[in-house]
Amino acid sequence: MxxxxxxxxxxxxxxxxxxxxxxxxxxxxxxxxxGLSIGLPPPPDPxxxxxxxxxxxxxxxxxxxSSDALLVEGDPMSDLSGxxxxxxxxxxxxxxxxxxxxxxxxxxxxFKTDRGTSHKRFVEILDIVQGAYYDIYAEEAGxxxxxxxxxxxxxxxxxxxxxxxxxxxxxxxxxxIAEPTKIGN
Amino acid sequence: xxxxxxxxxxxxxxxTSSMPDVVFMLLFFFMVTTEMRKSSIEVKQQIPxxxxxxxxxxxxxxxxxxxxxxxxxxxxxxxxxxxxDVFIETGDIIRWVNEEKSKLAEAERxxxxxxxxxxxxxxxGIIADVETELRKGNARKVLYTAADNSAEKxx
Numbered sequence: 001m002x003x004x005x006x007x008x009x010x011x012x013x014x015x016x017x018x019x020x021x022x023x024x025x026x027x028x029x030x031x032x033x034x035g036l037s038i039g040l041p042p043p044p045d046p047x048x049x050x051x052x053x054x055x056x057x058x059x060x061x062x063x064x065x066s067s068d069a070l071l072v073e074g075d076p077m078s079d080l081s082g083x084x085x086x087x088x089x090x091x092x093x094x095x096x097x098x099x100x101x102x103x104x105x106x107x108x109x110x111f112k113t114d115r116g117t118s119h120k121r122f123v124e125i126l127d128i129v130q131g132a133y134y135d136i137y138a139e140e141a142g143x144x145x146x147x148x149x150x151x152x153x154x155x156x157x158x159x160x161x162x163x164x165x166x167x168x169x170x171x172x173x174x175x176x177i178a179e180p181t182k183i184g185n
Numbered sequence: 186x187x188x189x190x191x192x193x194x195x196x197x198x199x200x201t202s203s204m205p206d207v208v209f210m211l212l213f214f215f216m217v218t219t220e221m222r223k224s225s226i227e228v229k230q231q232i233p234x235x236x237x238x239x240x241x242x243x244x245x246x247x248x249x250x251x252x253x254x255x256x257x258x259x260x261x262x263x264x265x266x267x268x269x270d271v272f273i274e275t276g277d278i279i280r281w282v283n284e285e286k287s288k289l290a291e292a293e294r295x296x297x298x299x300x301x302x303x304x305x306x307x308x309x310g311i312i313a314d315v316e317t318e319l320r321k322g323n324a325r326k327v328l329y330t331a332a333d334n335s336a337e338k339x340x
Binding site for chain 1: 201202204205207208209212233234235236237238239240241242244247252298300303304305306307308309310312313316317319320321323325326327328329330331333335
């Protein structure tokens with residue numbers, strides 16, 4: 001009894017530390033590649049004048065000027081909290097309100113900035129517009145917004161692909177990012 | 186025999202109690218000194234925040250463009266585009282896109298995604314110019330890199 005050592009065995013401590021070290025080494029990914037994904041339109045054809053006539057009611061206009069102030073459907077807007085809801089309402093209108101979009105296929109969200117608009121503001125607005133679409137997709141697919149976006153990142157998995165396509169089927173994401181104006185540069 | 190017995194009683198172990206400390210020191214040393222990126226970014230990079238982030242399916246298909254004010258005063262205060270290690274002009278983007286595409290397997294070239302890492306104070310003008318060139322260069326999948334803020338505000 002007198003000879004027993006009261007120490008905790010600490011020889012395995014090194015192994016535990018090594019295990020932790022290897023675990024973190026293996027699992028750590030520098031996951032920086034997340035962001036807002038868009039597809040750019042094909043390059044303009046010089047032979048063709050791309051003047052597509054669209055009815056005013058099918059376009060949801062968002063304009064941002066060089067001092068980052070916002071104009072939504074012609075009215076100044078300083079509080080962004082209701083923007084997403086009004087975009088969703090516009091896309092899902094389906095001709096109910098004669099002054100709003102006829103169908104989701106025809107509805108276009110037009111987003112025009114100025115050359116002087118900051119990238120931060122651009123991302124902020126684009127985030128809201130895409131959020132409106134993702135909310136619709138998620139609702140169509142019966143999942144949460146986040147789940148839908150995660151499903152869209154792994155299309156190789158059939159069940160994810162089903163969710164992705166169920167959400168997107170009737171609602172093409174039509175966001176037109178117009179060439180910026182040249183007032184503030 | 187008694188001589189041998191005496192010897193066996195002597196402790197022959199190497200003291201291991203300091204081993205964890207050594208390992209932890211190594212761990213911290215590598216944590217501090219490891220550089221994740223081979224090239225250093227010479228433009229300001231305060232990435233804007235957004236909530237509706239999408240992850241990319243394949244990381245290998247991504248090429249990065251950094252846009253912002255140079256961090257060093259000697260490069261001026263005008264916003265610049267950095268690709269890999271060098272500053273490039275908007276006119277060089279098509280060539281750069283083709284170079285990046287040639288690094289990929291032939292079947293995957295058209296799936297290249299350009300991650301635009303724009304500083305939050307970068308102006309839309311230069312980024313729109315980059316987009317125009319990307320359209321011409323037929324690299325039309327673009328990702329505006331953003332940091333997650335969905336925890337800060339609901340959705």
